[in-house]
Amino acid sequence: MHFAREEYLERIARARAAMERAGIELLVTVDPSNMGWLTGYDGWSFYTPQAVLLALDGDPVWWGRGIDAPGARRTVFMEDHAQSVVGYSDDWVQNPPRHAAEELARLIDERGWGGLRIGVEMDNYYYSATMHHRLVAGLPRARFLDATGLVNWCRAVKSSAEIEMIRRAARIVEAMHERILAVAEPGMPKNVLVAEIQHQGTLGAKGYWGDYPAIVPMTPSGLDATAAHLTWDDRPLRRGEATFFEIAGVHCRYHCPQSRTLFFGPPPKHYRQAERAVLAGLEAGMSAARPGASCEDVAAAFYAALAEHGFSKDSRCGYSIGMSYPPDWGERTMSFRWGDKTVLRPGMVFHFMPALWLDDGGLEISEPIVITEDGAERLTHTPQELFVK
Amino acid sequence: MHFAREEYLERIARARAAMERAGIELLVTVDPSNMGWLTGYDGWSFYTPQAVLLALDGDPVWWGRGIDAPGARRTVFMEDHAQSVVGYSDDWVQNPPRHAAEELARLIDERGWGGLRIGVEMDNYYYSATMHHRLVAGLPRARFLDATGLVNWCRAVKSSAEIEMIRRAARIVEAMHERILAVAEPGMPKNVLVAEIQHQGTLGAKGYWGDYPAIVPMTPSGLDATAAHLTWDDRPLRRGEATFFEIAGVHCRYHCPQSRTLFFGPPPKHYRQAERAVLAGLEAGMSAARPGASCEDVAAAFYAALAEHGFSKDSRCGYSIGMSYPPDWGERTMSFRWGDKTVLRPGMVFHFMPALWLDDGGLEISEPIVITEDGAERLTHTPQELFVK
DSSP states (O other): OOSOHHHHHHHHHHHHHHHHHHTOSEEEEOOHHHHHHHHOOOOSOTTSOOEEEEESSSOOEEEEEGGGHHHHHHHOSOSOHHHHEEEEOGGGSSOTTOOTHHHHHHHHHHTTOTTSEEEEOSSOTTOBHHHHHHHHHHOTTOEEEEOTTHHHHHTSBOOHHHHHHHHHHHHHHHHHHHHHHHHOOTTOBHHHHHHHHHHHHHHOBTTBOOOOOSSOOBOOBGGGGGSSSOOOOSOBOOTTOEEEEEEEEEETTEEEEEEEEEESSSOOHHHHHHHHHHHHHHHHHHHHOSTTOBHHHHHHHHHHHHHHTTOOOOSOOEEEESBOOTTOOEEEEEESSTTOOOBOOTTBEEEEOOOEEETTEEEOOOEEEEEOSSSEEESOOOOOSOEEO | OOSOHHHHHHHHHHHHHHHHHHTOSEEEEOOHHHHHHHHOOOOSOTTSOOEEEEESSSOOEEEEEGGGHHHHHHHOSOSOHHHHEEEEOGGGSSOTTOOTHHHHHHHHHHTTOTTSEEEEOSSOTTOBHHHHHHHHHHOTTOEEEEOTTHHHHHTSBOOHHHHHHHHHHHHHHHHHHHHHHHHOOTTOBHHHHHHHHHHHHHHOBTTBOOOOOSSOOBOOBGGGGGSSSOOOOSOBOOTTOEEEEEEEEEETTEEEEEEEEEESSSOOHHHHHHHHHHHHHHHHHHHHOSTTSBHHHHHHHHHHHHHHTTOOOOSOOEEEESBOOTTOSEEEEEESSTTOOOBOOTTBEEEEOOOEEETTEEEOOOEEEEEOSSSEEESOOOOOSOEEO
C-alpha cells in the first residue's frame, strides 16, 4: 500500500459526499485511476471488465477477472477479502456473446443493491456501450445515473502524500531530460534515443523507482512534429531539425509530465521567436495561477502574452494531472482554456502545456505546477529554454 | 507506409465483404488496430474520440482530433486528404457536456450516410456508452448494428508481409529474453531489470527497430506471480524465487509475445514437475495445431497432456495476435479454449500461452506460433525451458 489506510478512508468519504450530492447510492467505477485511488488496486488488468463498487456504507468491493483477484488481494487496503474482492471465471473473458457485465449485475443484485440509483462512468475507455447495455439489462430495478468524472473531480485537490509522489516523479522526469541532453546527437536513430529515455524513466532517480507512463514518450522531429501524437521509428535525428520530447516521470502511478525541445545546430529565427513567446506565456500564466483564480484566467494570461509576441494557439494549454493509467495521463477534469471557470485551490496539480505547432515543426516547453497557498510552484528544475546542441 | 497500397485495398475489400454479410452499409471502426490495419494510421491519439469510416465504396475516411489530422495525413494510404482526413476542433476534447460523437454524427450526415445501416464496435475500449448514445441521438435516420470484432476477424489470417513483421518482432523478443538472462541477478531491483528489458525492446534486434508494446512487461516474482497482472516496483530479485517474464517484441505495431520463467538457485521439485507438464502440453498442442483443426482441439490436446502430468488449468491457453495498441496485444477473436470451434487456417498467428499459477508462484513458458500449410511453426528460437541461474 502506497498510502495509509486513513487516506483511503478519507478519499472514500470524499467520493461518498459527491455521490450524495449527485443522488447516487451505488457507484460503479471502472476507471483504473479511480479504482486505484479508492482502494489501492494496481495491475495491468483493465483490458478485461473490472470495477470498484462503492455503496454509501461498508468497504468498497473490487470486482474483476478471477486470475486478477490475487493481485487485488495483494494491493487493496480492504482487509476482509472474502467480502471485498470478487473474481469472475475466465469463460467471461473475450467470449461473446457472453459479457462479464452480466456477472457484475448478478453480484450487484446479490449484495442487495439491485434496486438502487447506480452511478456509472458512461464516458470512459473501460465502459463500453455493450458493458452499459448488459448491466442495464441485468438490473431492471436499478436507476442509472451518469457518474463520469465524479471520482476524477474528487481527485483534483491532492493530499500532501500525493504531492510527495508527484515530486518524486518530478525528480525522474528531470533525470530523463538530462539523459536526452547527454546522449542525443545527429545521426542517432530515434528508437535508440527513446530506449535511453525509457531506461532512465524506469530506473527512476534519487532513489525513487520509475513506474510506466500512461503515454509512451512522444518524440517527433521536424515535419513529424507538426503532428501531435506520432510515435517513433528508426529514422535518425538530423542537424537543423527540432525534436520535442513530451515525456513523464512516474512513481507509484503518479505522473509528472514535462516537455522540452531540442534543436541540433543554430535554431532559425522563428524558433527563437516561438521560444520567447512560450516563455513569456508561461510566465504570464504562472503569475495568474493562484487560489481563487480560474483555469480560464491562466489560459487568458497565457494567450494574451502569446499574442503580444505574434503567436496564437487554439488548443487548451494545460490540464489536471495526478494518478493515471493508459491511455491518458490527464485527469480529464479541468483544463486551462476558454470557458473553464474551475476555481484553483491549493493542492491542485497541472501540466501547463503551451505547445506551439509551427509550419516546419513544433516547440514544446511545458511545466508541471502545483497550486500553493498564494500562487503556483514549478515542480521541476529543468532549465526553461529551447535546448540547443 | 509499412505496406503496399494494394495490401490496404485488399484489406478493405475483405472488410467490405464482411460488412455485406452482416448487412452493414457504413462501418465506424474506433479500434486503433482496426483503424491502422485499414488505413495505415498510427499515432497515440486514441485517448480522444477518433474513427475510420468505411462505406461500401470510396476511400475510407479518417476522423479525429484536429491536432492529430496532420499525423493522419502523414501515415494513411489515402491520397485525397481533403476528403479522407477530417479533424474536429479542440473544444470537443474532454469538455463535457459536449462530446465529439456529435461532430462525428454531423460528418456522417454531411457525407450522405445518415440514413444507412451503420456498424459500430459496441464492445471496444474506444467506444464508450456516451459515444454510442450521442452518435445514435445525432443520426435519427440510421439503423445501428453491432460490428464488434468484424474487422478483428478480417485480420485473423495474416498476409506474408504481416507475418514478416511478426518474424521481425520475434527477433526482438528473443533478444529481450537473452538480455534478461545476461543481466538478471539476485539483489537486482525489479525496476532495474525492467529498464533493461524495455531498453532492448525499443532498440530492437537484427536491424529491426522496436515499437512500444500494447502491454508493459509483466515480471512478477514469488508470491506476486500468483497474481497475473501486477507490474513492477523496486523490490529486489531473490534467490529461491521464480520470476516470470511475459513480454513482447514489437515492430511496426506487430507483436510477438513470449513468456519465460527464471529461477535463481535450484528450483523446487514442483517447479520441475510444472515445467515438464507445460512442455508436454506445448508439444501436444503444437501437434494438434494444423489447418482444419479447431482452436478447441489445440486446447484439448494441451489440457489432456497437462492432466497426465497432474496439473489443471481453467483459463484459456492461447489467443490470436497481430497488430495491436494498448491496452491489449490480443486480437480478441479466437482463443485456445473449450467451446472455440474456429477452424485453423494457414497464416493465423497465436500466442500459445499455457501459464500455470502455482501456490507459491507462477510458471510461464509460452510460444508465438503461426499456422502453416500442414501444421504449426514456432516463431522464435528461445530455448524452451525453465531458466535457472
